[in-house]
Amino acid sequence: MSTAGEVAVAAATRVPRPLRGLPQVDMDDVGNYRRVVVTGGDAELAAVLTALLRADRLDVEVAPATGNWSARRALRAPARRVPLIRDETGTVLVSAAQWHGLDGAQLQGEAIVDDCVLFDGEAPGVRVEPTSDLPGLRASLLTARGRPNRWVVGRAAQLGTPGAQVIRDGVPAPRTVRRSTFYRHTEGWLRVG
Incomplete structure (x- = not known):
């Protein structure tokens, strides 16, 4: 120290x-x-x-x-322990992540929040956000205008797709992915304020 x-x-x-x-x-x-x-x-x-x-x-x-x-x-x-949301690469999510199709196309595949199917087929995109309380995150399909539609809360959000772009806290991932998962880590982080 x-x-x-x-x-x-x-x-x-x-x-x-x-x-x-x-x-x-x-x-x-x-x-x-x-x-x-x-x-x-x-x-x-x-x-x-x-x-x-x-x-x-x-x-x-x-x-x-x-x-x-x-x-x-x-x-x-004072600090308060809040859920820490991370992905399969060990990268922490603070504000929001988005899954989008490639080159402006619809996102294809299936997205699940815990055991609730968010979509199966095509969607304009998905937004995932950490929450300050358990279970830890929420996810929503995006409308054609890019706005969240209906939130589903859970511990984990998963995507399986032929190809997607992931944007974490405003930063696009360097490579396209076929699978992406955001989930609550076993231990939260100590947020001040």
């Missing part, structure tokens, strides 16, 4: 004033602190949580901060 107040900043953007003076860490060092404040967006927060998951350090408190108010809250607020 760090002796510098045990709080560090993983900065992807400008560091808010209340956090200046704290040590800044990279992904290899996030597990060495009691609390890590993450500046940046969902993709940066997901990267920190992925690093903590892979290092087996989900006991580290993680606080997102984008401005002065959220930075002050990140330093003082």
Whole structure:
């Protein structure tokens, strides 16, 4: 553990004033602190949580901060354990994932949330989001306009397809997939605020 107040900043953007003076860490060092404040967006927060998951350090408190108010809250607020949603690659999902067909085509295949069939055949796409309470996630078919339709909650969402594009927290995966799964990890993460 760090002796510098045990709080560090993983900065992807400008560091808010209340956090200046704290040590800044990279992904290899996030597990060495009691609390890590993450500046940046969902993709940066997901990267920190992925690093903590892979290092087996989900006991580290993680606080997102984008401005002065959220930075002050990140330093003082208590942490609460919330479900950690990950995929089969060990990548954590913070905000939302989407499954889309290739090159603008309909998504083909079958998607299931726990034992509920979300679709079997074709769909415009699927959106998967973590929830702050159990069972851990929710998923919805997307309408032709790209909006969620009807949410189904569960512990896991799975897709089997001839080919799909996966977008995690706004970042497209580098390769198309034939199978994709998002599910609740056995241990949650400690969210501050």
